[in-house]
Amino acid sequence: MGGLVTPYTITALDGVAYGLLLFTIAAGLTLIVGVAGVFSMAHGTLYLAGAYLAWHLADGGWTGLALALAAAVVVGVLGGAGLAAAVRPLTDRPLDQVLATLGIAYIAADQFSAVFGAEPRSVDPPRAVAGSISLGDYQYPIYRLLFIAIGLAVVAALFWLVERSRVGAVVRAVVADPGMAAATGLRIGIVRTSVLAGGGALAVTAGVLGAPVIGPAPGVDTTILVYSLIVCVVGGLGSIRGALLAALGVGQILTLGVAIVPGAAAFILAAAMLAVLTVRHRTALPGRPS
Amino acid sequence: MKVIEADEGDGKATALASARKLIEQDKVLALVGGGSADTVQTLYPLLKESGVPLIGTGGRPSTVEDPTYLWSTSWLSQETGASIAGYLREKVGDGRVWVMGPDYIGGHDQIEGFVDAFRKAGGKLANPGGEPTWTPWAPAPTTEFSPYLTKIKESGAAAVYTFYAGASAIEFVKQYRQYGVDVPLYASGFLTEGAPLAALGQQAKGIYTALNYSTTLDNAANRDFVRRYTAANDGKLPNLYHVCAWDAALVLDKAIPEALNNPGASPAGAAAAVTGPTPSGSTATSPSPTAGVDEASGELTGRSLTAALSRVGSIDSPRGAWQFGSQNHTPVQAYYLREVAQDGQVWVNRTVQTLTTLGS
Numbered sequence: 001m002g003g004l005v006t007p008y009t010i011t012a013l014d015g016v017a018y019g020l021l022l023f024t025i026a027a028g029l030t031l032i033v034g035v036a037g038v039f040s041m042a043h044g045t046l047y048l049a050g051a052y053l054a055w056h057l058a059d060g061g062w063t064g065l066a067l068a069l070a071a072a073v074v075v076g077v078l079g080g081a082g083l084a085a086a087v088r089p090l091t092d093r094p095l096d097q098v099l100a101t102l103g104i105a106y107i108a109a110d111q112f113s114a115v116f117g118a119e120p121r122s123v124d125p126p127r128a129v130a131g132s133i134s135l136g137d138y139q140y141p142i143y144r145l146l147f148i149a150i151g152l153a154v155v156a157a158l159f160w161l162v163e164r165s166r167v168g169a170v171v172r173a174v175v176a177d178p179g180m181a182a183a184t185g186l187r188i189g190i191v192r193t194s195v196l197a198g199g200g201a202l203a204v205t206a207g208v209l210g211a212p213v214i215g216p217a218p219g220v221d222t223t224i225l226v227y228s229l230i231v232c233v234v235g236g237l238g239s240i241r242g243a244l245l246a247a248l249g250v251g252q253i254l255t256l257g258v259a260i261v262p263g264a265a266a267f268i269l270a271a272a273m274l275a276v277l278t279v280r281h282r283t284a285l286p287g288r289p290s
Numbered sequence: 291m292k293v294i295e296a297d298e299g300d301g302k303a304t305a306l307a308s309a310r311k312l313i314e315q316d317k318v319l320a321l322v323g324g325g326s327a328d329t330v331q332t333l334y335p336l337l338k339e340s341g342v343p344l345i346g347t348g349g350r351p352s353t354v355e356d357p358t359y360l361w362s363t364s365w366l367s368q369e370t371g372a373s374i375a376g377y378l379r380e381k382v383g384d385g386r387v388w389v390m391g392p393d394y395i396g397g398h399d400q401i402e403g404f405v406d407a408f409r410k411a412g413g414k415l416a417n418p419g420g421e422p423t424w425t426p427w428a429p430a431p432t433t434e435f436s437p438y439l440t441k442i443k444e445s446g447a448a449a450v451y452t453f454y455a456g457a458s459a460i461e462f463v464k465q466y467r468q469y470g471v472d473v474p475l476y477a478s479g480f481l482t483e484g485a486p487l488a489a490l491g492q493q494a495k496g497i498y499t500a501l502n503y504s505t506t507l508d509n510a511a512n513r514d515f516v517r518r519y520t521a522a523n524d525g526k527l528p529n530l531y532h533v534c535a536w537d538a539a540l541v542l543d544k545a546i547p548e549a550l551n552n553p554g555a556s557p558a559g560a561a562a563a564v565t566g567p568t569p570s571g572s573t574a575t576s577p578s579p580t581a582g583v584d585e586a587s588g589e590l591t592g593r594s595l596t597a598a599l600s601r602v603g604s605i606d607s608p609r610g611a612w613q614f615g616s617q618n619h620t621p622v623q624a625y626y627l628r629e630v631a632q633d634g635q636v637w638v639n640r641t642v643q644t645l646t647t648l649g650s
Contacts, residue, residue: 007440010469014436119485120457122464132468138440139470214433215489217457223430230429258426259437269429 005136011259012252017144019251020151021213024206025224026231027158027243028199032080034175034238036192038087039094041102044225046079046200048112050207051216055121058211062126065208072204080200084193105221113218120217143212150209154202155244162240171195175238230269234276246276294318301328309333313340319546319595320345322538325531327351327396334360342592343599345541347534350620352399357619359592361599363537365502366620367396369648370478371404371453373625374500377645378449378476379411385448386416388473390438392431392454393424400453400478408451416447433461439469453478459486467493474498482630482639484529491637494630502621503530503609504628504639512608527636528608537607537621541599549590549598615650622649 029043050072057068083101090096124130125143132139162168173181174191182188207216214220231250235242250269257268264271294316296308305324312318313336320343324330327349337344337359346362354360378387387408391401401422405415417423418441426432442450450473454462459481466475479501480486482494505516505527515536519528604611605621612623624647628639 007437007444010440011437014434018434120460120489122460122489132470134470138443139468141465141468215457215460217460220457226429254426254432254434255437258432259441269426 005138007138008256008259010135010138010140011255013140013148014144015252015255016248017148017151017251018213018255019248020148020155021206021210022227022231022250023244023247024151024154025203025210026228026235026247027154027240028202028206029228030232030235030238030240030243031162031171031195032199033232035171035195036084037092037094038083038101038192038196039098040083040196040199041098041225042079042083042105042108043199043203043228044221044223045105045108046076046203047207047210047224048216048221049075049079049108050204050209051123051211051214051220052112052116052121052207053204054208054211055116055123055216058123060124060127062128065126068208069205072208073201076201076204077197078200079204080197081193083200084196088189105225109218109221112221116216118218121215123211123215125212147209147213158240230273234273236280249276298323298325298329301326302332305329306332306336309336313342318342319590319592320542322347322535322542324348330354330360330362340592341596343596345538347538348531349396350618354618359596361541361614361619363534363541363605363621365623366618366650367399368403368406369625370480370500370502371400371402371451372407373502373645373648374451374476374627375404375407375413376411377627378451379408379413382413382448386414386445387476388416388423388442388445388447388450390417390423390425390450390452392427392458394427397424397427397453401451404451404453404478416442416445431458433458435462435465436469439465439471442471442473443469447473449474449476451476453480455480455483456486460489463490463494463497476500479503479530479628479639482628487630487637487639492632494637495632497630498642499628499630499639500625500645501530501628501639502623502625503533504626504641505529506628506633506638506641507609507626508641509608509610511606512610515608527638530609533608537605537609540605540607541602544602544605545595545598546590548601549594552598552601612649617650620649622647 025043025047029040032038032040032043053071053075054065054068057064057071083104086104087097087100090100129142129146132141133145162171170186170191173184173186174188178188214224227250231243231246234249235244235246249272253269253272261268294312296312298305298308305328309321312321321333321337322345324333324344324346325348330344330346330349331351331353333344334354341359343359343361346360346364348364350362350364350366352366352368389401389405391397405422414420415422423438425435425438450471452462452475454477463481463486475497477497477499479499482490482497482499483501487494505512515533516528519532520526600614600616602614604613610624612621614620615622625645627642627645629642630637631640633640
């Protein structure tokens, strides 16, 4: 085992944990954009709401985490449905939807500061998984290992839901051709609202689970939004597979990338994005809506 | 004395509009505040044009060439690192120090202040290539420090020196512990000030930092200040920003009588104006007021007050007595070595020793 544990494998492992967190956050957004056609600028806000929930309810045990997760589903579904209602009058006006959700994000950010204070907060995972374990000469936080397991479960569940289940078939039909889907009797409005609610629940849940890694603080909503948009755009809108690849890639760039070329740390993410977008533009990857 | 408040906003257009209103409409005698260096930079031409001095209480850009109307009660960013460089050089002996910080202007000022002074004292960096490591600031400040922490373990460094503030500070220290880095951690005091210290608690134990203030400083002015501040703020402890704003009031309290009593002033009631920014949340600095003192009759004008500012002498501050330097108009002040330790139920930056006196 000693030969396997080098600074680079530890860092790569971190990249996987970080990438899976980004996937959990961004998967909801890529469906929201792909299915509902809404570029929700409030996606980071939903993550931050979850992170504050985790902070508020954390009690050092599993009960606090379970309560926070239950609350996250409720808050996420209500938040998503609320966003759907807010942008409904703006259907087919994408720029207006961007502005409306951006406004909602600003108001929410202001409310967070008023309620939770402007100080950054630190969230600890349940005590049982709060420590670190030894990997060779190194220590590694247990919660991150656990998060890799949770992240893989989320990946499996989403893939099954979108690619194997009947619900997924409906969602993919709406992504591929909304007009034809409507003509076959699918109720597009309900599908769109459901996807916003589901994506919202996923984002708030990601906030609860991700809080020990990316904790709640003013501005975190913007950071998360930026990373989510990068993952969605690089992965191809509406594509779960693409989002997974993009999230894992961004995770590795932010960890292994900066370890290998520290001097270019600020530029490699942008350079990698540019490279992917240029190449994909030329080859027009299948599996994304045009 | 009349105090008028106005919003500094994010330091650019809002600050300029507020300052114009205070100077032109309210005819203030002086401005106080400027949480961010941006505000000071933006207001500077207006100060020269109107002859109204700014008592700066926060960020002080190092790029101001002629500080006639700019008097700061804060500090220069390079000083914090410079103050601890000699101490750390002696502490590590022949050992090398790993240095890292965020890749933006404030991070560079803080870190390079340390590196320059440390090299002058004969110290060497443990980083690859002997240069400090910069962590990404765009598109978002990085909170993923594990790539750097594993490298620190490999490097055989005798100590680490760093500067982070706010959320980055919390994540840095948390991960420093989680990844089991056992190299002694030294930092600019902002790593363990206010919110980060409250959030970290036990995890910050034993971190050594340098700063020009600590709530545990043992002097009469500080004991009085801490007691009165906590009594008025639900038991919360004051931080450096509060001290700098308090000192601005002390400065004006001395400068106004000086301007009135020296050359042939007529005693008159002056009015002061304070402008405060609403917390914007996006800046790391805490909100501090921008104030002005109303122009009154007689000899008390912005220009006579500015002239008096150079004669206020020693300010009896909670951080220890200081006076304005003649070159940059920033405090010539003591910097302290502080260690995070528990005091009853709360975690504090316990003062270990005075490091040095800096300022110009």
